Amino acid sequence: MYSEKVMDHFKNPRNVGELEKADGVGEVGNIKCGDIMRIYLQVEEGIIKDIKFRTFGCGAAIATSSAVTEMAKGKTLDEALKLTNQMVAEELGGLPPLKMHCSNLAADALKAAIEDYKKSNNL
Amino acid sequence: MRRIYLDHAATTPISPKVLEAMLPFYNELFGNPSSIHGFGREVAIHVDKAREKVAKAIGAASPQEIYFTSGGTEADNLAIFGVIEALQNKGKHIITSAIEHHAVLDTCEALEKKGFEVTKLPVDENGVIDLEVLKKSIKDDTILITLMHANNEVGTIQPIEEVVKIAKEKGVYVHTDSVQTLGSIPVNVQELGVDLLSISAHKIYGPKGVGALYVKKGTKLKSLVFGGGQERKIRPGTENVAGIIGFGEAAEIATLSLADNERISKLRDKLIEGLLKIEDVKLNGHPINRLPGNVNVSIEYIEGEALLLSLDMEGIAASSGSACTSGSLDPSHVLMSMGLSHQTAHGSLRLTLGKGTTEEDIDYCLKVIPEVVHRLRSMSPLGKN
Amino acid sequence: MRRIYLDHAATTPISPKVLEAMLPFYNELFGNPSSIHGFGREVAIHVDKAREKVAKAIGAASPQEIYFTSGGTEADNLAIFGVIEALQNKGKHIITSAIEHHAVLDTCEALEKKGFEVTKLPVDENGVIDLEVLKKSIKDDTILITLMHANNEVGTIQPIEEVVKIAKEKGVYVHTDSVQTLGSIPVNVQELGVDLLSISAHKIYGPKGVGALYVKKGTKLKSLVFGGGQERKIRPGTENVAGIIGFGEAAEIATLSLADNERISKLRDKLIEGLLKIEDVKLNGHPINRLPGNVNVSIEYIEGEALLLSLDMEGIAASSGSACTSGSLDPSHVLMSMGLSHQTAHGSLRLTLGKGTTEEDIDYCLKVIPEVVHRLRSMSPLGKN
Ligand SMILES: Cc1ncc(COP(=O)(O)O)c(C=O)c1O
Ligand SMILES: Cc1ncc(COP(=O)(O)O)c(C=O)c1O
Numbered sequence A: 001m002y003s004e005k006v007m008d009h010f011k012n013p014r015n016v017g018e019l020e021k022a023d024g025v026g027e028v029g030n031i032k033c034g035d036i037m038r039i040y041l042q043v044e045e046g047i048i049k050d051i052k053f054r055t056f057g058c059g060a061a062i063a064t065s066s067a068v069t070e071m072a073k074g075k076t077l078d079e080a081l082k083l084t085n086q087m088v089a090e091e092l093g094g095l096p097p098l099k100m101h102c103s104n105l106a107a108d109a110l111k112a113a114i115e116d117y118k119k120s121n122n123l
Numbered sequence B, C: 001m002r003r004i005y006l007d008h009a010a011t012t013p014i015s016p017k018v019l020e021a022m023l024p025f026y027n028e029l030f031g032n033p034s035s036i037h038g039f040g041r042e043v044a045i046h047v048d049k050a051r052e053k054v055a056k057a058i059g060a061a062s063p064q065e066i067y068f069t070s071g072g073t074e075a076d077n078l079a080i081f082g083v084i085e086a087l088q089n090k091g092k093h094i095i096t097s098a099i100e101h102h103a104v105l106d107t108c109e110a111l112e113k114k115g116f117e118v119t120k121l122p123v124d125e126n127g128v129i130d131l132e133v134l135k136k137s138i139k140d141d142t143i144l145i146t147l148m149h150a151n152n153e154v155g156t157i158q159p160i161e162e163v164v165k166i167a168k169e170k171g172v173y174v175h176t177d178s179v180q181t182l183g184s185i186p187v188n189v190q191e192l193g194v195d196l197l198s199i200s201a202h203k204i205y206g207p208k209g210v211g212a213l214y215v216k217k218g219t220k221l222k223s224l225v226f227g228g229g230q231e232r233k234i235r236p237g238t239e240n241v242a243g244i245i246g247f248g249e250a251a252e253i254a255t256l257s258l259a260d261n262e263r264i265s266k267l268r269d270k271l272i273e274g275l276l277k278i279e280d281v282k283l284n285g286h287p288i289n290r291l292p293g294n295v296n297v298s299i300e301y302i303e304g305e306a307l308l309l310s311l312d313m314e315g316i317a318a319s320s321g322s323a324c325t326s327g328s329l330d331p332s333h334v335l336m337s338m339g340l341s342h343q344t345a346h347g348s349l350r351l352t353l354g355k356g357t358t359e360e361d362i363d364y365c366l367k368v369i370p371e372v373v374h375r376l377r378s379m380s381p382l383g384k385n
């Protein structure tokens, strides 16, 4: 069902948790269809210095959250904004067709967190 | 790694005695029971014996009331479409419940699209229908009431005898889906009083792909598929002989070993008690009128599929009513009909015990599940963490 | 006593390799393929492999074009009802032939009662349809042509490629029943060009109670039964896993061993030749375009059931198109459509050869059958005796 990479991220999720003093927080999802993702950012000089997530959702939701944090960490905000859901899915070696809507969320949550950061810093 | 199978409501391992009974029919006894020669006649005798065993297991008056099908799903479809087809001149109204298996629910909905009227009885928070509501729902043109004997997700047992009493007064047929009850609680068609009843072999330690519909003598029923003369034309097609033989054996064993369910229900209660000790966990389904092997709990703040995958990694095979396990958007229609919120329904966990379940299995679950829940909750944005 | 099985068109003994492939699925691999845990996922992988094997055996472009059913009968019903249900707004006319298997014929007749129009193409004395008549039968509202690949009683092979060519011009779907052809003659859905094709495992040394419908990608089809999400909702119900695995294995073997049919057809020809030496015996079915294992003769002045019982006493298992074998009043609709008289149809004998058939079996038949025929004729008031 899931690729080995998905299962690896699911078993050993990277960057789980929250940042006490987050510079930006993004939340997306809908409890109706079973997933909520929250991403916390710490930004220094336009670079994502630290990133954490909390996710309520299936194996794919947790794995994509984990993967997106790994992909975003160390990137500039502009680079991070270029990450797409498709890229996250590819990074994970693909997702089952029925699960594609979960991978949609991970990049969206990252974007929401970056926007939150930009907004509170009037960028 | 220890592997614990707690998904007996999904399917059961085949009993060695059942397999042993089947094997000759994959070897020397390969004839087609419809054939007139010795190879066929010999097999036909055994098919009849299996029919007798199944009839006896459910207390049918005669083996001629048993029609073998390819499983519980087909038995349900045959019951509903078969009655509708036979009685459509009499009426167009069917009564069912909101928590039926999809084999019944989707069939009723297909009929709705064809112009039939379907009443889906609501259930209370324990998953039980209201007999008063049922009574009021029956109309002059009601031709069938189809209500499951016990629910596959939450294990709640319905008061079928009472349903039958109400239906009989109005002369309406009653079908019940006993796929989950045979072998778990007594199933006797004459005591229940139903006109039609569905069962399936793979839920009672028999093979997958064979089931049966009990049709009380005199009940008007048309076939769903057409072809040769098998199953008295109600269910044509070359018989799944080995499957039928296995079903007969499994049905016989199931009724002989009903006593084991007392042991199973004690383990169930221990498991429920232990799980309820975890914070923000609640039992789904009826606290008392539930199947001996069924445990269904909602575990707040975590999602079912993630829980299942984590448990699987620890060797525990379970099931969930989360939408994410099926890739659909809506979580279990059963849990939602019982009034659970989306979030709570998403976090449901079903553990169904069976003959092979031991006290050690339960102890292992009670050690592992709280740990897994804790780990997943620590990842969740919901709840207090 | 020697026992010779010459009823391979009714069913075949299961191949040891097939049974071997199935057994693990009655033991450790008992999970439900729909389950998300390891027990289930492991099984789902094997079901997919079996689907690939079946797809490959019939030259399908993708395993997704295969839908497992409970047998050939259900595959035929699903094909016909499924297309009708999907296309009924487009038209109400179906074309079939007078000599189809009951799984097709009775389904078409059931539709006729529901207001559909059915054209039953006649056949010539060899059992072949007339392509010109077919062409003329197609109307604007024709939605399906269902014609069998080869006939189960007389073995006549139909020109399905030509049928498809005619149908394609008019944009009409073609379904063919290949239950008797798979493993006997090449069956390639892409070469045939059909949209739907039915097969059944127990005719190719696989288990009874499992079949498949090939549905070309893009073909509009609705389901016949409703329930869970199995077989992409086209055929819901817990899968007959062991049966499906066995079918996959049998399909693979069938295509690898097509060569054996040359040996079988030589034995067939020897048997036909020998039988035709008996006075007043005539071959039924096409002299050349017939299945390699099929022998069907009419033996004047005697009745089929009596002949079968007598042969059975001599250890020969055969079949007949006599009405008396089925208890119905009319003899085989196939033989009657080919222009046989009641009397001649009653005296028909079908011997169908298979992989296990040897030259000695044929020699034994050619010794015994003339004696039996003689004995029965000596009791008959008909003919010259
Ligand atoms: C209550 C109920 N009805 C019907 C079915 C369908 O039976 P089967 O899997 O044999 O098609 C099941 C199991 O899947 C069930 O639990
Ligand atoms: C041509 C043909 N179609 C359909 C069937 C039905 O297949 P099954 O016996 O698998 O239901 C048979 C055999 O009985 C057959 O010979």
Ligand code: FES
Binding pocket: A033, A034, A035, A056, A057, A058, A059, A060, A061, A099, A102, B323, B324, B325, B327
């Ligand atoms: S969170 Fe529901 S499918 Fe992924």
Ligand code: FES
Binding pocket: C303, C323, C324, C327
């Ligand atoms: S002669 Fe007896 S049934 Fe035909």
